[in-house]
Amino acid sequence: MSKKEKQIVALIGNPNSGKSSLFNILTGLRQQVGNFPGVTVDKKIGSTDLGNNNFVDIIDLPGTYSMYPNSSDERIVTEILTNPDNPNFPDAIIYVLDVMNMERHLLLASQLIDLQIPMVLALNMTDIAEKEGLVYDSEYLEKKMGVKIVPISCREEKNIDILKATTLEKLRNPIEAKSNEFYSFSKSDKAVIEKLQPFLKEENKYRVLLVAHHHHWLKHISAADRINIKNITDGVHFESIKSQINETMSRFAKFTPFVRQLEAKANPKSESVTDAIDNVITHRVFGPIIFFGIMLLVFQVIFSWSEYPMTWIEDAFAWGENTVKDLLPDGWFTRLLTEGIIAGLGGIMVFIPQILFLFLLISLLEEVGYMSRAVFMFDKLFQKFGLNGRSIVALVSSGACAIPAIMSTRTISNWRERLITIMVAPLISCSARIPVYTVLIGFVVPAGSFMGFNQQGLAFMGLYLLSIVAALGSAMVFNIILKKDNNSYLMMELPIYKPPIWKNIFYNVKEKVLAFIVEAGKVIFVISIILWFLASYGPAAKMKMAETQATEISAIKGLDDEASEQLLASLKIENSYAGHLGKFIEPVIKPLGFDWKIGIALITSFAAREVFVGTMATIYSIGGTDDESTIRERMASEVDPITGKPIYGFATSLSLLIFYVFAMQCMSTLAVTKRETKSWKWPIIQFVYMSALAYLGSLLVYQLFA
Amino acid sequence: MRTILDLKKGESAVVVRFSNDSLSCKLLTMGILPDAKITMIRKAPFGGAFYLKLNGLNVAVRSSEAATIIIKE
Numbered sequence A: 001m002s003k004k005e006k007q008i009v010a011l012i013g014n015p016n017s018g019k020s021s022l023f024n025i026l027t028g029l030r031q032q033v034g035n036f037p038g039v040t041v042d043k044k045i046g047s048t049d050l051g052n053n054n055f056v057d058i059i060d061l062p063g064t065y066s067m068y069p070n071s072s073d074e075r076i077v078t079e080i081l082t083n084p085d086n087p088n089f090p091d092a093i094i095y096v097l098d099v100m101n102m103e104r105h106l107l108l109a110s111q112l113i114d115l116q117i118p119m120v121l122a123l124n125m126t127d128i129a130e131k132e133g134l135v136y137d138s139e140y141l142e143k144k145m146g147v148k149i150v151p152i153s154c155r156e157e158k159n160i161d162i163l164k165a166t167t168l169e170k171l172r173n174p175i176e177a178k179s180n181e182f183y184s185f186s187k188s189d190k191a192v193i194e195k196l197q198p199f200l201k202e203e204n205k206y207r208v209l210l211v212a213h214h215h216h217w218l219k220h221i222s223a224a225d226r227i228n229i230k231n232i233t234d235g236v237h238f239e240s241i242k243s244q245i246n247e248t249m250s251r252f253a254k255f256t257p258f259v260r261q262l263e264a265k266a267n268p269k270s271e272s273v274t275d276a277i278d279n280v281i282t283h284r285v286f287g288p289i290i291f292f293g294i295m296l297l298v299f300q301v302i303f304s305w306s307e308y309p310m311t312w313i314e315d316a317f318a319w320g321e322n323t324v325k326d327l328l329p330d331g332w333f334t335r336l337l338t339e340g341i342i343a344g345l346g347g348i349m350v351f352i353p354q355i356l357f358l359f360l361l362i363s364l365l366e367e368v369g370y371m372s373r374a375v376f377m378f379d380k381l382f383q384k385f386g387l388n389g390r391s392i393v394a395l396v397s398s399g400a401c402a403i404p405a406i407m408s409t410r411t412i413s414n415w416r417e418r419l420i421t422i423m424v425a426p427l428i429s430c431s432a433r434i435p436v437y438t439v440l441i442g443f444v445v446p447a448g449s450f451m452g453f454n455q456q457g458l459a460f461m462g463l464y465l466l467s468i469v470a471a472l473g474s475a476m477v478f479n480i481i482l483k484k485d486n487n488s489y490l491m492m493e494l495p496i497y498k499p500p501i502w503k504n505i506f507y508n509v510k511e512k513v514l515a516f517i518v519e520a521g522k523v524i525f526v527i528s529i530i531l532w533f534l535a536s537y538g539p540a541a542k543m544k545m546a547e548t549q550a551t552e553i554s555a556i557k558g559l560d561d562e563a564s565e566q567l568l569a570s571l572k573i574e575n576s577y578a579g580h581l582g583k584f585i586e587p588v589i590k591p592l593g594f595d596w597k598i599g600i601a602l603i604t605s606f607a608a609r610e611v612f613v614g615t616m617a618t619i620y621s622i623g624g625t626d627d628e629s630t631i632r633e634r635m636a637s638e639v640d641p642i643t644g645k646p647i648y649g650f651a652t653s654l655s656l657l658i659f660y661v662f663a664m665q666c667m668s669t670l671a672v673t674k675r676e677t678k679s680w681k682w683p684i685i686q687f688v689y690m691s692a693l694a695y696l697g698s699l700l701v702y703q704l705f706a
Numbered sequence B: 001m002r003t004i005l006d007l008k009k010g011e012s013a014v015v016v017r018f019s020n021d022s023l024s025c026k027l028l029t030m031g032i033l034p035d036a037k038i039t040m041i042r043k044a045p046f047g048g049a050f051y052l053k054l055n056g057l058n059v060a061v062r063s064s065e066a067a068t069i070i071i072k073e
Helices: A019-030 A072-081 A099-114 A126-132 A138-145 A160-172 A187-200 A205-214 A223-235 A240-258 A269-281 A286-327 A332-349 A352-368 A370-383 A391-397 A402-411 A415-427 A433-444 A455-481 A502-536 A540-557 A561-575 A577-592 A596-605 A611-619 A628-636 A650-662 A667-677 A681-705 B021-029
Strands: A008-013 A032-035 A042-049 A055-060 A092-098 A119-124 A148-151 A261-263 B012-018 B037-043 B049-054 B057-062 B069-071
Touching: A008 A019, A008 A099, A019 A042, A019 A055, A019 A092, A019 A119, A019 A160, A019 A502, A032 A502, A072 A205, A072 A402, A092 A099, A092 A160, A099 A119, A099 A126, A099 A138, A099 A205, A099 A240, A119 A138, A119 A160, A126 A269, A138 A148, A138 A240, A148 A160, A187 A205, A187 A223, A187 A240, A205 A223, A205 A240, A240 B021, A269 A286, A269 A370, A286 A332, A286 A352, A286 A370, A332 A502, A332 A611, A352 A370, A352 A391, A352 A502, A370 A391, A370 B049, A370 B057, A391 A402, A391 A415, A402 A415, A402 A502, A402 A667, A415 A455, A415 A667, A415 A681, A433 A455, A433 A611, A433 A628, A433 A650, A455 A650, A455 A681, A502 A577, A502 A596, A502 A611, A502 A667, A540 A561, A561 A577, A577 A596, A577 A650, A577 A681, A596 A611, A596 A650, A650 A681, A667 A681, B012 B021
Parallel strands: A008 A055, A008 A092, A092 A119, A119 A148
Antiparallel strands: A032 A042, A042 A055, B012 B037, B012 B069, B037 B049, B049 B057
16 A cells, blocks of 8 residues: 555445535646546546645545445445455545435445455535434444445535544555454355355455455456356356345345434425426426426527637637637648637637536436436337436536536446447537538528518528437347347436535536546547648649739739639638648549539548537638638538639538438547447447448439439 | 245335345345345336335336345235
């Protein structure tokens, strides 16, 4: 342990125990999100001062009900605690439990006691207990369980200093802090422990038993050891499931009498309020209606709230670009900085308001306890598509950005359902498609109103609906193709409704937005530099020719400075590497109604869709990348040199819209899919099937309407 | 043999045992134990799942899961 710089204190508890609130209080802004080595579970870590400059690292481990985990998130707890050599193995544990659900939350506590890691029990939600008139006997419980208990309230931030001091005490006297064994092993447990203990060279008996249960997936057990352990456990006819049932029941039987409620109301108010709300919110008819109402409201709010901040961000970046241009001498470096880097950064930043508001609202719904109701309501419906009720969180989040959405699928324990959710989530129209829709929708649907609704707004909604239908339809296909398994289950707690703790929402939103900036940002950033290069440079001879041509034409037509510069830019891009690429793919996209200029935009959009608008701006050589109306005007006046008809006619524009609804045009999403599925196979399949869908969809639409 | 599936809305019953070992492990860890009194609150809007209540715990389970919880006659 001495090699560690700082001691580690792990926060462990059941879901809904208020563990994350405690983590936020203890670490505040010093918290960071990293990864546990080899797995994709977020590792939340932050340092805290336990008193007198005794800094320790606090790790927030995923909420779990027992040492027998269900999902990949929960497994990390067992993984770390069964391996004392794990770099994250805690020196002490703060176990957080909800005083209102003391009995159920004691199961995991009693298991941790048997692992004999110094531990403090933090009895959370004492504020609610007080309001409900629940008086508990924590001293009795402390004596019986043999661990130190500190009643706290995260909502009111009460007794946190006592908790810190008690934890520090435990860290200082680790040997004294070791608890007695809680669970008396059954005969068959003893048999397997006896045989396995010499092989594992592990002192702690319960840890040996856990390895016997979990050896087939624990990462710190080598493949060779897995075989040996299996032989040993088989040798004593160890039955994992029977042993688990037996252990759980005996634990409950032992600690249930310890929970003495000195005073309690028969029907707590918080419960009856929850029941009353759920009578309406999970109602067979009103429930789904309310859900769609809330979603409609959420997206309405996102779009109206984001409008101004998005304009500010665009303006700020445009200003930055111009200022840098003015300050620095013209040259390749200045152009790289302004047209490549600053424009690229702006392209990422402009989505922050929408993502921020979406996660603000989703976190709020999660924090008060609504999301689990949505999961309950839609589970059956989603199962028909091979998804899980829990997929709803991911699919709703996809409305902002597929990256955090895919990461949120970790709570789905069934791999097949999780995979299908990951595969179809990027089809849901994300905020990056909005600028593209905005530019193109005007060519398809004229402004005006239809039955009192804004026509273009309705078309917008239509595109969203189309994307939902596509996602569910694709899920259905995956459901048919992928091999079935039977380990899917719902079994989920519906916590009582609580007023939100804003601190939790703040940290949650911050984490999600940062994830977007880092994950999507680094890709978009690099790609925009590459794009800038491809669009600015080309074969030397051709570029030279473009310049001469531009000078000649301007001279003949007598164009002013601005117009001739625009002409030069568009001739340059035509002859650049990007232009060559566009012309190269033109035969393939011709049947969709696209020309080489759209081809360039499609190529650049494969990095990130929102690049479309910027590319269009570059191709049509308009300064300032995000001025949609000018781009639209310029695009509207674009005519086919042969037919003389506008390029962005109804058929081409609709075809292009359909393409953007379906196509997988986001490198960052593919990168996240790769990370979450731990293979190249799934991102490749995702890319291929979405592109095929886009191509065929556009082909159909164009051939129908052209 | 009656299971949770036989409960009507608002009815309660006492759990006797579970008919599926691996599912019972999960139910047990959530605190759904033999001798617990379970109340059927309602069915999910699209069917397939139930909203149950026991001893301070509100829980959602699928029909297939509910079918493994055997209750007193």
